[in-house]
Amino acid sequence: MCAETPDYKSTLTLPKTDFPMRAGLPKREPAWLERWERIGIYDRLREKTGRESFTLHDGPPYANGHLHIGHALNKTIKDMIVRSHQMMGYDARYIPGWDCHGLPIEWKIEEAYRKKGRNKDDVPINEFRAECREFAAGWVDIQREEFKRLGITGNWAEPYLTMDFHAERVIAEEFMKFLMNGTLYQGSKPVMWSPIEQTALAEAEVEYHDKDSFTIWVKFEVKRKPKLIPVSERGTEPTVMTKAEQEAFDLEGAIVPIWTTTPWTIPSNKAVVFSNSVRYDLYEVTAVEEECWAKVGERYIIASKLAEQTFEKARVKDWRHLGEVKHQTLEEIELLHPLANTPGSKREWDKPRDFRAAEFVTDTEGTGFVHCAPSHGMEEYELYRDLGMLQQVITYNVLDDGSFRPDLPFFGGKYILNRKGKEGDANTAVIDKLVEVGGLMARGKIKHSYPHSWRSKAPVIYRNTPQWFAAIDKPVGDGLDTHGTTIRERALTEIDNVKWTPKSGRNRLHSMMEARPDWVLSRQRAWGVPLTCFTKRGALPTDDDYLLRNEEVNARIVEAFEADGADVWYEDGAKERFLSGIVNPDDYDQVMDILDVWFDSGSTHAFTLRDRADGSDDGIADVYMEGTDQHRGWFHSSLLQSVGTTGRAPYRQVVTHGMTLDQKGFKQSKSLGNITPPEDVIKQYGADILRLWVAQTDYTLDQRIGPEILKGTADSYRRLRNTMRYMLGALGDFTEADRVEAAEMPELERWVLHRLAELDTQVREGYARFDFQGVFRAVFDFATLDLSAFYFDIRKDALYCDGDTLRRRAARTVMDLLFHRLTTWLAPVLVFTMEEVWLERFDADDASVHLQDIPATPDGWLDADLAAKWAQVRAARRVVTAALEVQRTDKVIGASLEAAPIVYVADDTQRAALESVSFEDVSITSQIKVTGDAAPADAFRLPEVDGVAVVFAKAEGAKCARCWKVLPDIGTHAHADVCARCDDAVG
Known part of the structure; x- marks a missing residue:
């Protein structure tokens, strides 16, 4: 630092700036936002011509509630992508968007109704939808300002909204492509169902939390299959039994126990299955503890590996092994439901249960047997679907609200969950009845990971209900020359045509796509885009003419949606409006379900990238960027939707970020008080500090x-x-x-x-x-x-x-x-x-x-x-600086300019480098000597810099009054108290 003396300070060229040390970002940032809006930064960037386009397609946040730190992270990363590419010479476009339909908004409106004592069902549907639309629009405005406050650039004046009329038109149009290409069908199969919200849910709408569940071991009594004798052979001598038939005869009255964590599914049981790769044995109970539901003398067939733990759970003290039960023998028996022949059951469960082998059965837990209620389990459903036996095993015992049908004996009107999403009375009613009839072997409780609705946070159930699906393994009848004939084949191929950051994202989505079932498109709600299709009265879902496929009808629908939005579907006379003059409206029923909101967001590429002038040049985004949870959400649904309608992925690259945790690595939670709202960070530090935090993190991991x-x-x-x-x-x-x-x-x-x-x-x-x-x-x-x-x-x-x-x-x-x-x-x-x-x-x-x-x-x-040379110079400088710091700490000198160290350099090349660069200036000393002599043993050294040593010496001469260097020429110039350089500068 140069001396600031009265005589020479004015001769120094000191730095001049009004740039403040203190940023004051919280107060000053809004003024820059106003300035950017005033001068139209985003629009002016679009005026730069001749640039290659770069489009990041915004995954739509939901228009419901203030932003959290995950939103801030997500939008800031997107903004950095867009801005950096713009400044590297691209035309980097960014159209923000919002998801506006769906259950969370409906839920908020219904909550408001309940507080006012109103019933949603008493409100005209389009009046209800108008309130949902107004609610969404209000939150879009709020979130837009919160995003802008983060410094996010984009076309904020014209965002895309899934509830815009054109968007609703395109969503319906994209749905009708599935209708026309033959992949849309109506089926009745188990889907994840929210009794609280009374609608089907997609996997992406489900999150997993620990749940305490009842566990029960239930007795199914063995009944030998009746021997069917042809009419022509009746009256003849009985044939000799096979060994397996004889063993089955001997097992009559034995018990096959099953284990389940869903007692409420027992009334819907239609079968029990075993495994051909598991060994089963027969055991007789010889001693029991008090309050044991197993009885002495009862015989149980159990998987060998699980027998001991099963008897332990049942409080059985002792038992004896009676021998192995062969798989051929198991094939000769059937089972009685524990409620069979129960007084008051109205013969609901009297028919014997099916008993057969299934590949999904293991001996890792339970008893080695699996109870099957195909209406409430996908594996069981698929088993009996492939056997062509669904008609015999499907039940409709559980209603939309999660209650048993009123006429179900013993259990009618019981609820699986109560209205608050907590344990209802169905499980206990089933358990109590099983105890009463002697059908229970043991009971307990287990804490396990269980699916919950991410909206209501209540548990969900698997429930068989008629829904609309997109078949992902059926050839797509669109005639497109693409990589595969089915949606699944196309999707798996396209995944490998996409660049993934991090690369693990590819494997995650690929494995999900390999294993996923057909896409459930329908929801039983009101706020969304309807499934714009009609079914023929009297026809079955399996009939070719069950769905009306008519391009003229479709054209009428999309024209009406473009003009007036999806509300027209719910207006009186809508069916006649769309069908009259083309087909007889009386021959068809109008479908009133709405589309899964993931179909909405999965279609955004069509009405944003494809249809907008500021979209992508070829309708494909250069990048999609969202959190890692979107492998089962937006990335997933967008890929399914796009390959189903265009045969290709809607993105060239997919980037994912992790979740945001607190500073100790725990999940952020209001109950823990460890939430960091972005608004609080901005108020204390400013948005730039929040953005810098994003830039300093490895966003591909949890932050x-x-x-x-x-x-x-x-x-x-x-x-x-x-x-x-x-x-x-x-x-x-x-x-x-x-x-x-x-x-x-x-x-x-x-x-x-x-x-x-x-x-x-x-x-x-x-x-x-x-x-x-x-x-x-x-x-x-x-x-x-x-x-x-x-x-x-x-x-x-x-x-x-x-x-x-x-x-x-x-x-x-x-x-x-x-x-x-x-x-x-x-x-x-x-x-x-x-x-x-x-x-x-x-x-x-x-x-x-x-x-x-x-x-x-x-x-x-x-x-x-030159870089190699200066690397050697810097290495030597570190040794000098460290040596002088020792002298400064010991108060030998006050500043490095008081020093004239001797630097011993062993390497000739390094020594030559130091001698050629005014090493005293580089080291900020007044004088310095560089030598190739051997360094004294007590010279200062740094272990990491080999071949350089320093011996301290004080500079000789007087201190320049202007630059403070200690030099021998002071007093020999026109200005007696300065050095030659300063004398020349002062003039």
């Missing part, structure tokens, strides 16, 4: 945030801000007349240019692969280590004390080049701060750093030989 982490982020910000402030001060009056060509610059400046060229490649490659953590770390380390701690530290003497020298002009030229690159490199991350920095130099009315591109960097700046 942590909390007060201590944010303090560390703010500290990094302050260090970077100080670097920018230093450059602004040095460039206060820089003009083009000061500029120096690279070839004329000193080596140190050319080394900085080399580092700029290296870093430019690193930044561009990092931004291209969305590695914001890598980009920021590289730029931050450069700014704080290469610049602040090295280059600026060395050159501040020349900047402050030199006159109009080449060295000073070269340093300022490099500062200018640094300025343009650092501001544009960091602008996608620190959108407000880099705007403040830019306007400090270029404060025109319509100026903005966000209208700039990252400057091209000349290849000629790269100089590997």
